[in-house]
Amino acid sequence: MKLKNKVAIVTGAARGIGKAIALIFLREGGKLAIIDSDREKLEILRKESEKEKKEVMVIPCDITKSSEVNGMVDQVYKTLGRIDILVNNAGIIRRGTIETVREEDWDRVIEVNLKGTFNCCKAVAGIMKQQGYGKIVNVSSIAGKVGDITSAPGYGSSKAGIDALTKTLARQLAQYGINVNAVSPHAIETEMSAQWSEERRKEVIASIPLGRLGKPEDVAEAVLFLVSDEASFITGEILDVNGGALMD
Ligand SMILES: NC(=O)c1ccc[n+]([C@@H]2O[C@H](COP(=O)([O-])OP(=O)(O)OC[C@H]3O[C@@H](n4cnc5c(N)ncnc54)[C@H](O)[C@@H]3O)[C@@H](O)[C@H]2O)c1
Numbered sequence: 001m002k003l004k005n006k007v008a009i010v011t012g013a014a015r016g017i018g019k020a021i022a023l024i025f026l027r028e029g030g031k032l033a034i035i036d037s038d039r040e041k042l043e044i045l046r047k048e049s050e051k052e053k054k055e056v057m058v059i060p061c062d063i064t065k066s067s068e069v070n071g072m073v074d075q076v077y078k079t080l081g082r083i084d085i086l087v088n089n090a091g092i093i094r095r096g097t098i099e100t101v102r103e104e105d106w107d108r109v110i111e112v113n114l115k116g117t118f119n120c121c122k123a124v125a126g127i128m129k130q131q132g133y134g135k136i137v138n139v140s141s142i143a144g145k146v147g148d149i150t151s152a153p154g155y156g157s158s159k160a161g162i163d164a165l166t167k168t169l170a171r172q173l174a175q176y177g178i179n180v181n182a183v184s185p186h187a188i189e190t191e192m193s194a195q196w197s198e199e200r201r202k203e204v205i206a207s208i209p210l211g212r213l214g215k216p217e218d219v220a221e222a223v224l225f226l227v228s229d230e231a232s233f234i235t236g237e238i239l240d241v242n243g244g245a246l247m248d
Pocket of ligand 1: 011012013014015016017018035036037038061062063064089090091092112116139140141142184185186187188189190191192193
């Protein structure tokens with residue numbers, strides 16, 4: 001078990017990639033706080049975990065609100081005694097072009113994806129520093145490296161911001177035993193990518209050397225590696241999980 005007794009916070013874990021990360025962390029013996037703003041889905045998860053007698057905290061929290069994030073981190077720290085791992089997975093996407101996108105969509109995407117990630121990093125940094133130990137993994141996107149023609153401009157911009165934030169925090173926190181990395185997925189089968197037309201789906205698969213879409217578990221296993229002690233000499237890395245669509 002790679003995460004025996006490690007305390008982990010996973011944001012956006014009510015569904016999709018975040019849920020897969022949470023399940024894989026549990027498999028590896030982690031103690032988990034599942035964070036999401038979707039209260040209905042969280043309630044279903046809470047009932048499931050109670051039925052299966054899994055030890056997880058299920059906490060509703062909008063990561064764009066620093067007061068909620070600070071309260072959530074406080075609650076986890078007081079209950080579980082440490083915070084070893086933070087996975088900033090929560091994110092949203094909007095479609096459109098520079099001409100059609102609305103200003104409020106730009107603002108919301110930057111607010112959730114970039115500021116939300118910043119809020120969570122800021123809330124755990126002091127605790128991890130005191131522990132002399134911490135692993136932060138941010139969930140970015142290929143769109144942050146090469147742009148994207150179908151998502152509205154804020155999405156790739158927020159993810160490029162996450163890549164820069166990851167490297168900045170990796171430099172600032174390395175001296176305290178804290179590793180900060182990111183995964184950069186592409187074309188993972190979740191509700192986010194279910195919005196694609198059949199034509200777009202075929203186009204995307206044709207552009208992936210491994211010839212298939214990714215599964216949430218493909219991303220989750222890469223995150224597990226980055227938070228494990230096997231990756232202790234890796235920091236500031238933006239790890240591609242994209243079937244070979246971009247090799248950089
Ligand atoms: N699916 C893909 O193909 C793909 C590709 C590259 C990157 N990503 C990234 O992976 C991450 C997860 O994507 P997914 O496909 O599982 O998405 P998803 O939409 O299925 O899940 C995202 C989760 O984040 C939660 N969330 C949204 N706003 C929030 C907020 N303000 N506070 C707390 N939680 C919030 C949602 O309720 C949801 O449960 C995102 O950051 C996304 O940008 C996804």
